[in-house]
Amino acid sequence: MSDAAGGVRGRDFTGYRIAGALSALLFLVLLAWQIVFMLGGGDTVTPEVAWSSAATEGPDTPGARTGGGTLVAETLTARTRLQDERFRTGPSAEGDVPERALDPGTRLTTAPLEDGSSLTAAWAVPDDDSAAMMHESGRVEGRSSLPYANAALFERPFARDWRIGMSDVITHMGALAILGMAFLLSAVLALRGRVPIRRGKSGRTVKRFGFLERATHWLTAISFLGLSFTGLAIAYGETLFVPLGARAMGTLGWWSTWGHVLFAPTFFLGILIMAVMWTAKNLPSRLDAQWLAQGGGFFSDDGPHPPARKFNAGQKLIFWSAILGGLVMVLTGVTLMFPFYWLDLGGMSWAMLIHAAIAVLLIAVFLAHIYIGSVGMHGAVHAMWSGRVDRNWAAEHHDLWLKENASDTEGAR
Amino acid sequence: MARAKFLCDAERCIECNACATACKNEHEVPWGLVRRRVVTLNDGEPGEKSIATSCMHCTDAPCVSVCPTSTLYQTDIGIVLHDKDTCIGCGYCFYACPFGAPQFPKSTLFGSRGKMDKCTYCAGGPEEDHSEAEYRKYGTNRIAEGKLPICAEVCSTRALLAGDGETIGEIYRERVVHRGFGSGAWGWNTAYYPGDAG
Numbered sequence A: 001m002s003d004a005a006g007g008v009r010g011r012d013f014t015g016y017r018i019a020g021a022l023s024a025l026l027f028l029v030l031l032a033w034q035i036v037f038m039l040g041g042g043d044t045v046t047p048e049v050a051w052s053s054a055a056t057e058g059p060d061t062p063g064a065r066t067g068g069g070t071l072v073a074e075t076l077t078a079r080t081r082l083q084d085e086r087f088r089t090g091p092s093a094e095g096d097v098p099e100r101a102l103d104p105g106t107r108l109t110t111a112p113l114e115d116g117s118s119l120t121a122a123w124a125v126p127d128d129d130s131a132a133m134m135h136e137s138g139r140v141e142g143r144s145s146l147p148y149a150n151a152a153l154f155e156r157p158f159a160r161d162w163r164i165g166m167s168d169v170i171t172h173m174g175a176l177a178i179l180g181m182a183f184l185l186s187a188v189l190a191l192r193g194r195v196p197i198r199r200g201k202s203g204r205t206v207k208r209f210g211f212l213e214r215a216t217h218w219l220t221a222i223s224f225l226g227l228s229f230t231g232l233a234i235a236y237g238e239t240l241f242v243p244l245g246a247r248a249m250g251t252l253g254w255w256s257t258w259g260h261v262l263f264a265p266t267f268f269l270g271i272l273i274m275a276v277m278w279t280a281k282n283l284p285s286r287l288d289a290q291w292l293a294q295g296g297g298f299f300s301d302d303g304p305h306p307p308a309r310k311f312n313a314g315q316k317l318i319f320w321s322a323i324l325g326g327l328v329m330v331l332t333g334v335t336l337m338f339p340f341y342w343l344d345l346g347g348m349s350w351a352m353l354i355h356a357a358i359a360v361l362l363i364a365v366f367l368a369h370i371y372i373g374s375v376g377m378h379g380a381v382h383a384m385w386s387g388r389v390d391r392n393w394a395a396e397h398h399d400l401w402l403k404e405n406a407s408d409t410e411g412a413r
Numbered sequence B: 001m002a003r004a005k006f007l008c009d010a011e012r013c014i015e016c017n018a019c020a021t022a023c024k025n026e027h028e029v030p031w032g033l034v035r036r037r038v039v040t041l042n043d044g045e046p047g048e049k050s051i052a053t054s055c056m057h058c059t060d061a062p063c064v065s066v067c068p069t070s071t072l073y074q075t076d077i078g079i080v081l082h083d084k085d086t087c088i089g090c091g092y093c094f095y096a097c098p099f100g101a102p103q104f105p106k107s108t109l110f111g112s113r114g115k116m117d118k119c120t121y122c123a124g125g126p127e128e129d130h131s132e133a134e135y136r137k138y139g140t141n142r143i144a145e146g147k148l149p150i151c152a153e154v155c156s157t158r159a160l161l162a163g164d165g166e167t168i169g170e171i172y173r174e175r176v177v178h179r180g181f182g183s184g185a186w187g188w189n190t191a192y193y194p195g196d197a198g
């Protein structure tokens, strides 16, 4: 329980540390999987379905297939020839109709294809003739008589970069950030243990958060978690759930999309009330520099904690992540719900990228917050649950705040 | 092996919109959605050109890559198809599409996105060929009958070409040699040769 220096130490929480070690191991495996996945470079789109030709039609020979791809190619190519100049081919008096071009018995049908990667590789390289006849890539927009958004757009090569930003950069970096943070937190728990109350619990409590503060916190927290899980299901569902079947992912995705929208208003309300309630106490002060310089006293049980008022610098950072990050999420999110209401396609593309990038960052950051508010620090969770904290906890982490409230023994504030 | 492509000869397109109209009619594409449309460049100025556009059925198709629910998939002749039953209307394919092809009905709650619709190259969808369900969700399946997309086959000036890429390339090149000019295959670089694009 105590050692030469006296008092409770982080490493005394043996059970927590074992759990931390186990989950560190788990997250290390997941991280390794993610890195292998990322470096696997399997992001090229390959065909999943192959056409084949069912030569005869009729109930007697269901699915009887002949010729496979070659017959399909011959049939379609013959038909393609019909578009050539009429004097040469096609339905005209002089021309010869290519064989199979107008075959009424033709039936082409599809079946799953094992590995189409060689096809994509072959398609991607133009032969000299095709290379010579191509119009160069570039943004092309004209005019259209249709009354729809983007109807006048012809070509927008930026979309290919958007795809790289979305499916290669943000998705992979997000997974790294989230799994990496989870691993770090588990490792900290294993090596360092919980942040202890050095002098143990005094048994006397002081009021820390009122009902409105707690209600707002949990409204925001639950909404945030709801948004995170539904958002992650959409972003990573293809990797995590499609093995269960594409239809299962379709259903899950559909629920997630609508669930995502439903959690948004309560989240917005939560951060608004938080902003009104807590901004004054979260403005930067000189104490914060000292607190940050000492790492919040987080990594060592020895030596005094840096002084803090109601919120220390770490909590202020969390507060501002919630408020500013949350505002960006709400703004981009509402924008995405009403396409082209105030942004054009370029703007919408950026809104989507920003929404996704900030989302994975916020999830990683709030993992750390949830950790320190629960298992990471002995006695912390009571602040947001019952609203009262142990006096010794308050003295160690928020000494100046405790002094300001010291006049009332049971702490009415 | 055939590789299905679209090529619009901008020197021949007369903006008659027959392709767009035939497409709408063939597949009974709902009000508010267009699978094929015509874009006019430099409208009313010298050098005016019109190009019919739709899903180009890209190589390494970005829409397929970003789709979170594996709704989009490609066939071995390059045709990109979609499964309306798994689409969640997230719109990612729209942001990733270099040609603005995916369409979203504004039919759901909040007037937001419904399930995506786009050109199927007249090849239907994952439902059974020529079934009622396939027709309702995706329109007719001409490829199954060995035919090419209706938009190209109705084109009166033969501006819009569909079918095997090599073959339509040949037809186009011969035409350009014959008449002595041509502005090239619009969109091909972006659509079909992703690594090659500058």
Ligand code: HEM
Pocket: A208, A217, A220, A221, A222, A224, A225, A274, A311, A314, A315, A316, A318, A319, A322, A366, A369, A370, A373, A374, A380, A381, A382, A383, A384
């Ligand atoms: C579900 C797990 C969560 C737990 C266990 C938790 C716990 C706590 C605790 C104990 C505090 C008070 C710290 C103190 O006494 O000073 C707190 C404060 C706070 N929480 Fe949470 N929280 C959770 C989720 C969230 C989420 C998801 C958000 C944001 C969207 C959030 C935002 C905040 C903010 C802004 C504060 C005030 C600043 C701070 O203390 O860092 N919390 N939380």
